Amino acid sequence: MVVESLETEQKGALIAKLLGDAKLPAIFSFTESVGAGGLMAYSFDLIELYKRSAHTLSTQFSGEQSPATFRFTK
Incomplete structure (x- = not known):
């Protein structure tokens, strides 16, 4: 390694x-x-991590998803 x-x-x-x-x-x-x-x-794939973070923030700022109901991804 x-x-x-x-x-x-x-x-x-x-x-x-x-x-x-x-x-x-x-x-x-x-x-x-x-x-x-x-x-x-x-x-880990940094680009994929950034994409997921951007999507999560986008859904929270647009009101589609409440920060209180945040879902963890695997």
């Missing part, structure tokens, strides 16, 4: 390449490392 740090975020592509060349599987903390060749990431 490749831990989350500023250095691993900056050098994620290099780390993914070296692990791939050595044929070693690895789990990353950032999805960008998967795009650079890493096997997988155990993380």
Whole structure:
């Protein structure tokens, strides 16, 4: 498992390449490392999180849903 740090975020592509060349599987903390060749990431999708937050706020501000009846999503 490749831990989350500023250095691993900056050098994620290099780390993914070296692990791939050595044929070693690895789990990353950032999805960008998967795009650079890493096997997988155990993380959340920030864009999807922002979309859900915007939708929830929109329904509350428009009056469709009361903040008192807030529903958690999985």
